[in-house]
Structure formats: structure tokens, C-alpha cells
Amino acid sequence: METTEVVIAGSGPTGLILAAELRLAGVDVVLVDGLPARTGESRAGGIHARSMEILDQRGLLDRLLPQGRVMQAGHFGGLSLDFSDFHTRHPYMLAILQSIIERELDTHATELGAATQWASPITGFSQDGAGVEVEIGGANPRRIHAAYLVGCDGGRSAVRKLAGIAFTGTDATVTGMLADVELAEPPAQPFFAHRSGPGDFSVVQLQPGWYRLIVQRHDMVLERGAELTFEAFREHFMELAGTDFGMHSPRWVTHYGDAARQAEQYRARRVFLAGDAAHIHYPAGGQGQNLGIQDAVNLGWKLAAVLRGNASDELLDTYETERHPIAARVLHNTRAQTALMRPGAHTDALRDTVSDLIDMDAVRTRLGLMITALDIRYDTKSDHPLAGRRVPDAGLTTADGDTRLHRLLQQARPVLLVLNGNTVPDVAQWQNRLEIVTAETHTAQWAVPAVGTVPAPAAVLVRPDGYVAWATDESSTAGLIDALTTWVGEPA
Ligand SMILES: Cc1cc2nc3c(=O)[nH]c(=O)nc-3n(C[C@H](O)[C@H](O)[C@H](O)COP(=O)(O)OP(=O)(O)OC[C@H]3O[C@@H](n4cnc5c(N)ncnc54)[C@H](O)[C@@H]3O)c2cc1C
Incomplete structure (x- = not known):
């Protein structure tokens, strides 16, 4: 097998x-x-x-x-x-x-x-x-x-x-229908939505010459597997918009509901x-x-x-x-x-x-x-303002030159980043499971969505998905061993 x-x-x-x-x-x-x-x-x-x-x-x-x-x-x-x-x-x-x-x-x-x-x-x-x-x-x-x-x-x-x-x-209460089409008589605006009668319609220019038309009807629920032909879509669109903008050459026609x-x-x-x-x-x-x-x-x-x-x-x-x-x-x-x-x-x-x-x-x-999804905070058992948040993509200077923080995550490995001359903690027991990077940060303050501006930390442990497992503002490394054990694994 x-x-x-x-x-x-x-x-x-x-x-x-x-x-x-x-x-x-x-x-x-x-x-x-x-x-x-x-x-x-x-x-x-x-x-x-x-x-x-x-x-x-x-x-x-x-x-x-x-x-x-x-x-x-x-x-x-x-x-x-x-x-x-x-x-x-x-x-x-x-x-x-x-x-x-x-x-x-x-x-x-x-x-x-x-x-x-x-x-x-x-x-x-x-x-x-x-x-x-x-x-x-x-x-x-x-x-x-x-x-x-x-x-x-x-x-x-x-x-x-x-x-x-x-x-x-919850079950579906509304039907959305869409068609990706070309338009012989396109509207002046490349993107707009309009409420009309039993629903609404919208037009989105996907690429030059190619549009997504959407109809939303609150007065019907189409079964999941039901067929929606291009002609039926055109009729629904005409009923709400009063025009079909000369739609033709459909590439994709589908419908969906709001079952959640x-x-x-x-x-x-x-x-x-x-x-x-x-x-x-x-x-x-x-x-x-x-x-x-x-x-x-x-x-x-x-x-x-x-x-x-x-x-x-x-x-x-x-x-x-x-x-x-x-x-x-x-x-x-x-x-x-x-x-x-x-x-x-x-x-x-x-x-x-x-x-x-x-x-x-x-x-x-x-x-x-x-x-x-910029406001997500996972529970990393720390009250540091960065803990559990996605790490900002701060500008950095490392021994290899200028870079930015998100680049350090390219290999999907955890990163211990020690900033601005602070001492690298002893993490020998996690050697080979962790990237250790020392750098200068380009800004003294980091802007963090949903938090505000915080001082750039002295050191930060970043998970491979870009979320902060641990951070400190001083030379203290309290909590680092626990964070490494939880997110990187037991000490060797
Ligand atoms: C009209 C529309 C507009 C949308 N707009 C947006 C948007 O703007 N932004 C957004 O974030 N999301 C949007 N979504 C949602 C988005 O398309 C889906 O959330 C996304 O496709 C989910 O990706 P997925 O890989 O989880 O599942 P899917 O893309 O559904 O992929 C599942 C795959 O599993 C395969 N499969 C099924 N059964 C089996 C099996 N038994 N064995 C092996 N393989 C199987 C299927 O063939 C398929 O290739 C939209 C959805 C629709 C319908």
C-alpha cells in the first residue's frame, strides 16, 4: 500500500x-x-x-x-x-x-x-x-x-x-446569481451596485472588456443543484436593472445562497x-x-x-x-x-x-x-500588546543588509528576532528548530492594527504563520521558555 x-x-x-x-x-x-x-x-x-x-x-x-x-x-x-x-x-x-x-x-x-x-x-x-x-x-x-x-x-x-x-x-434565505460576461453596451462606471425591487444588482469590471454581473433576490431560494441558464440569468438581471447592458459570451454562470x-x-x-x-x-x-x-x-x-x-x-x-x-x-x-x-x-x-x-x-x-482579518488575536497566554497578533512587516537591517520582517518567514519556520543590540537569549535547546535573527528596526514604534502604536520590542518570537508567540520590551526573557515549549516544542 x-x-x-x-x-x-x-x-x-x-x-x-x-x-x-x-x-x-x-x-x-x-x-x-x-x-x-x-x-x-x-x-x-x-x-x-x-x-x-x-x-x-x-x-x-x-x-x-x-x-x-x-x-x-x-x-x-x-x-x-x-x-x-x-x-x-x-x-x-x-x-x-x-x-x-x-x-x-x-x-x-x-x-x-x-x-x-x-x-x-x-x-x-x-x-x-x-x-x-x-x-x-x-x-x-x-x-x-x-x-x-x-x-x-x-x-x-x-x-x-x-x-x-x-x-x-442556518438555511438559505436569499439567492445570489452571477454571470461573467462581455458587455456590448457597458455602463460608464466600472463598479456599482443598486438596490432595486425584490433585490439588487451589481456590475464589477473584472478585466478590460470582461464584467461580473450579480443579481441578488430575496424573494426566492434556488435549490443548491438547480440549473441556472444564461438566458434565465439575463431575465433576472433585466427585471431588476431594466437593461442587460448587451451581455454576451458568458464564461461562467452560477448561483449560490446564504446558508451559513x-x-x-x-x-x-x-x-x-x-x-x-x-x-x-x-x-x-x-x-x-x-x-x-x-x-x-x-x-x-x-x-x-x-x-x-x-x-x-x-x-x-x-x-x-x-x-x-x-x-x-x-x-x-x-x-x-x-x-x-x-x-x-x-x-x-x-x-x-x-x-x-x-x-x-x-x-x-x-x-x-x-x-x-487584521484584528485577529490568538490566545498565546501573554498580555504583551503584540502577543497573539500578526507581526507587523517592520523594516529591518540585518547582517545581510536591509529587509523586512515578513521576508524572514519565507521558509515557514519559527523566528526569534532580537532587535537593536539586545542580548540573544540562550535557546540552545531549540537549536535547529528556530531561526535566530538579530537586526536593527527602522522605526522605534510599530503600528499594529486594532492596538495602535507600540514601541518596537527588544525581542519577539514569531510563529511560522506570522503570529507573535512571545515578545518582550526589556532584557527580561520571562515567559520565553514556556512560549518555545508550547509553540516550537519540548526542549531537546
Ligand atoms: C460566487 C462566489 C463568490 C465568492 N467570492 C469570494 C470573494 O470575493 N472572496 C473570498 O474570500 N471568497 C469568495 N468566495 C468563496 C470562495 O470561493 C471559497 O471560500 C473557496 O473556494 C474555498 O476554497 P476551498 O479550497 O476551501 O474549497 P474549494 O475551492 O471548494 O475546493 C474544494 C476542492 O475539493 C475537491 N473535492 C470535493 N470532493 C472531493 C473528494 N471526495 N475527494 C477529493 N477532492 C474533492 C473539489 O473538486 C475542489 O477542487 C466566493 C464564492 C462564490 C461561490
Whole structure:
């Protein structure tokens, strides 16, 4: 029987990132997908700041930026949220098709040795203390023995169902329909949304000459598998917009609902769920793909550390404790956004009120940091203002010259960064599991979203996913040994 360390089900953005993260740590991976080949469906229309930072941490963002379009604002329930003063190198939304992101991630994962095995659906598994035996169906049925199985197999996840994990939440109340088309008579504005009758419609220019038209109807719920033809889409659009802008040459027509469900557990012993397999919700605010990318980056280094014998199994439980509340919050905010988009005079009044509130900086910032995921704070058992936050991408000078902090994370290894001539603590017992970097920081103060400005620390321990495990402002290293033991592993 074929053996590997981790089987990943699903070669969407979540599975691709996870495969690459594991390969960076030298873990053997088999990445399978049930489809015969990548569909190239455009799907998600953009990514947010924290996902851009994560892709940048691994050196992937430079390939993506030229293929996308910077949009200074995102939205909450269709109400504009300006991100331009957020403390990140990427204070904007990058409009870029999921198909482009998948193509680049596929190249990256393949270069690292995790090419997708297509036409290989997972059809079953059994597990015991020693590992998971995974059944692959399709034309080439086989069994693979692995230490872990991760279901990144989308909203209808076979892995989730086979694991018997409940997927609870709320049913659909609204139908979104979209068509990626060319327009013979395009509107003057490249991007706009309009409330109209039983729903609303919007137009987004994806690329020159190519548009995404969206209709949202609150007076009907289309069954999940129901067909939506281009002609039916055109009729819905005409009814709400009064024109079809001369739409033609559809590349993708689809519909979706606002069912919001989350896996009650993200782990069943040796089996994990990530991405849409763990949570589905309305694409309001554009958060789903971002959640999947961030799930994968949270789980990858933890699996690698446990597989290498560096860390104990307990580290794997922190995947669920850290990521489950983040997705629950997204489900919650998409429900609020759907409520804000319903037709009628009462919602119009609510929208006016919320719009007035968003004009207040504190409200705009609170909502924007949630949508961009820049405000996440994981519980690292420390009250230092940086602890549990994503580390800022501070400018640094090291012995090798000028760099910036996120570049230090390219190999997905933990980093102990000692700044401004402070003494490097004795961490010999974690040698070879940790990058130790000494540097001067370019600014005495670091700006941290949701916190404010804090003095650059004397030393900081950064996890491979870019979150701060420990920081100190003085020469004291109190708490460092505990943090290393928790996040890097037992001392040698
Ligand atoms: C219209 C629309 C607009 C969206 N807009 C945005 C947006 O702007 N921003 C954003 O962040 N998100 C957006 N999303 C959400 C985003 O598309 C998803 O969250 C994202 O695709 C999830 O990625 P994933 O890798 O977890 O799952 P998927 O992309 O669904 O990939 C799952 C993979 O698993 C495979 N698979 C299924 N069953 C099996 C099996 N048994 N064995 C092996 N493989 C299997 C599938 O073939 C598929 O390739 C949007 C979604 C839609 C529908």
C-alpha cells in the first residue's frame, strides 16, 4: 500500500496552500482531487489584506499583484468600507480571480513536490492510533496509509461527512446569481451596485472588456443543484436593472445562497477539516477564500512540528481553538450583512443608520479590521500588546543588509528576532528548530492594527504563520521558555 505522511483531499486554494506549507517543512504529502482536472472557474473575486500578507510571507504575492486590481475599499452589506489608512503594506482589497490564485498556488505546490493527483476522489477512510487508511475511488481505486488526513474538499466535504462531524447553522434565505460576461453596451462606471425591487444588482469590471454581473433576490431560494441558464440569468438581471447592458459570451454562470454552516469540530483524532469543508456562508464582504488560506497556514506548521516529533499532539488542538471562533465570527457577520441587504423601507432605514455609523472612524475601522482579518488575536497566554497578533512587516537591517520582517518567514519556520543590540537569549535547546535573527528596526514604534502604536520590542518570537508567540520590551526573557515549549516544542 502507498504510504505518505499527510493526505490532503481537495486542490482548491485551501488544499494547495496546506500542501505547500507541509512541503516547505519537508513533509510527504499526497494531494488528491475528485475532479478530472482544474475547472478554471473564476469564483472568488478578491483577497483581503491579511491573506495578501500571508502570501507575501511565503514570497507568493509578487506573482499575484500584477494580475489583480487594487480597490481601496471593501464593503459591509454593500456599504463601502475604506481600508486605506490600515496599518499594513496592503491597505486595500486586491480584485483578482480565484482561478488566477489557484493557478499560481498550483505552480508553487507542484514546484515544492505536491502536484495534484486528479480524478482521485476520497470515498472512505478508517483510522486507529497509528494512522489513517484513506480510500481513493475513481478510475484508479487505491488505498493510501498516512499519519493524517485533511479534508479541504469544499462545502460538501466527503471527509467531513465520513468523519460524522455535524455541520450546523442556518438555511438559505436569499439567492445570489452571477454571470461573467462581455458587455456590448457597458455602463460608464466600472463598479456599482443598486438596490432595486425584490433585490439588487451589481456590475464589477473584472478585466478590460470582461464584467461580473450579480443579481441578488430575496424573494426566492434556488435549490443548491438547480440549473441556472444564461438566458434565465439575463431575465433576472433585466427585471431588476431594466437593461442587460448587451451581455454576451458568458464564461461562467452560477448561483449560490446564504446558508451559513460550520463544522462543530475541526478535528476527529487524525482527521482535520479546513476551508469550505469547515465553514460555508454567503460571499458577502469576500471572506471565504481568505478564511481557507488562513486555516491552511495555521494548520500546516503545526502538523509538520508534530510529525517531526518536535511538538506534542496538543499543539494540533490549538488549530480548532484558534480557527473555529474566527469562522464563527465570519458566519455571524455575513448573516448581519444579508439582513442589511434585504429589500424594503425598514432595511433602507437600517442601512442609512449603519451608513452614518460607518462614517465614524471607530466603526469603519472595527468592521474593516474584521473583514480584512487584521484584528485577529490568538490566545498565546501573554498580555504583551503584540502577543497573539500578526507581526507587523517592520523594516529591518540585518547582517545581510536591509529587509523586512515578513521576508524572514519565507521558509515557514519559527523566528526569534532580537532587535537593536539586545542580548540573544540562550535557546540552545531549540537549536535547529528556530531561526535566530538579530537586526536593527527602522522605526522605534510599530503600528499594529486594532492596538495602535507600540514601541518596537527588544525581542519577539514569531510563529511560522506570522503570529507573535512571545515578545518582550526589556532584557527580561520571562515567559520565553514556556512560549518555545508550547509553540516550537519540548526542549531537546
Ligand atoms: C460566487 C462566489 C463568490 C465568492 N467570492 C469570494 C470573494 O470575493 N472572496 C473570498 O474570500 N471568497 C469568495 N468566495 C468563496 C470562495 O470561493 C471559497 O471560500 C473557496 O473556494 C474555498 O476554497 P476551498 O479550497 O476551501 O474549497 P474549494 O475551492 O471548494 O475546493 C474544494 C476542492 O475539493 C475537491 N473535492 C470535493 N470532493 C472531493 C473528494 N471526495 N475527494 C477529493 N477532492 C474533492 C473539489 O473538486 C475542489 O477542487 C466566493 C464564492 C462564490 C461561490
